[in-house]
Amino acid sequence: MSYVVRDFVVVFGLAAAAARFDSWLFWPFYWVAQGTMFWALFVIGHDCGHGSFSKDPNLNSVVGHILNAPTLVPYHGWRISHRTHHQNQGHVEKDESWNPLPQRMYNSLDTLTKNMRFTLPFPMLAFPVYLFMRTPGKTGSHFHPNSDVFLPNEKKDVLISTASCLTMVGVLARLTFVMGPLMMIKLYAIPHVVFIMWLDFVTYLNHHGHHDKIPWYRGKEWSYLRGGLTTIDRDYGLINNIHHDISTHMIHHLFPQIPHYHLVEATKAAKPVLGKYYREPEKSGPLPFHLLKELSRSLKNDRYVSDTRDVVYYQSDP
Template identity: 60%
Template sequence: MGDSEFDPSSPPPFRLSEIRSAIPNHCWVKDTWRSLGYVVRDIFVVFGLIVLAVYLDNWAFWPFYWAAQGTMFWALFVLGHDCGHGSFSENPTINSVVGHILHSSILVPYHGWRISHRTHHQNHGNIEKDESWVPLSEKVYKEMGFSGKFFRFRAPFPLFAYPLYLLWRSPGKSGSHFNPYNNNLFHHSERNHVVISTVCWTLMVVFLFKLYTIIGFLQLLRLYIIPYLVFIMWLDFVTYLHHHGHYNKLPWYRGKVKIHNIHILL
């Protein structure tokens, strides 16, 4: 079917039940031990890279370490992402514990992000309710200051936007992933979950500060901060292309009105 004949807003020629029935049964199995095996493997690689970097302490090796370790941080995020979706294990407690360990280690508030990510999946393509890389309305754009426009639309700054999103969300939206009383994101029944995640995130920050007092800023920069920035780059780069790639023809909506061909340009 040619592009001119494709209407992404039209009902698909299949049912969701048909898609599910076409997927092999073993793909629906949540194997906790297999999932934990991936966690152990990735943590082993993370600490192995740290030991190797400290042992070699060679500036010819550091760029390789930063690229590899930043990618491994991204791998930890993906495993925590699966915990947030409940696809890591059938046991919610295991999902929560592992998710907190993995996400806190890379400065992501597990429940705060998990809840907003759930909101994203429930409202994908809705400009008013979606969470990920939402196109800005003209009104919101005009209300943004110079710095907001510069850092949002000028490469490479959008590649490092994720921490700011966690703190303040996107332009035109209010609230923080760390605030349990953020009624724009969280239901009151979810406040205790958000508190736990914020405490875990804070403990990781305290640990990094303690580490800084022991090994110094330069070593902390080389071992953790630069890989963290590489991880942020991967996260923003992949999710941006996922939602706004050149061949992504899915429309955006405001209410029930379809809006075609909207892209966020870097």
């Protein structure tokens, strides 16, 4: 809970300072810093969704909504689909997050759709589309209780989370009326876009884009362990602590019940056991600019996988 308090103190402190100074010299710093803090709040909400925040599921739910609603993420809707992602990590068809396109589907895409998926900055703005429409080849919405990703006994939870997001929209509308549209764009809307970019950036790089060829699986070749071993750790320099070490990602996928503040320790303990299956992340300076190059390289080369084989690797356009 101390991490929740820490992050909210920083969020409100940044907002108060920005509103007080209202200077174009300060706003760019605020947008980047506040968007990063929105992302940090989301990561703790992500722990709540895994049950690694608390042993009490009710406390997880309450704190998860408090952390996720400010960024308009439906806690239960996303929690459930994220559970599907963890249960199927590395499976070509069943994975839920940035899973690869089979070659036949890739070839059927029109030029505009390909550009939107593989040309920056569009892939880094995908999260709201995913919340409303999920990924290509899958139907439903994280806001709608009848989506096929939800079980019948989960519909009430989904409605509660959707209502929490609608309540936040109402709060934002009221603040816009009181403070004016321009101030709310500067205080909330632009940092929210930065948050979305952080989420897509980190999520993509934790599952894609490595110089070593990383397999995807189908059928009997897939297993939970094999899928977890396809995830990738990354080093974000100073951002590691700010976003709660979420990019020590392999151990998180193998043992999602480990809370974020033990991920580094657990990774150090697991590395001798994992041996060659652990990919040591490239060390960053204070800021992870080297990962921008990795992202660009991956979007250019990691386009689709074979339609048929059970162990496949990304291929690029001829």
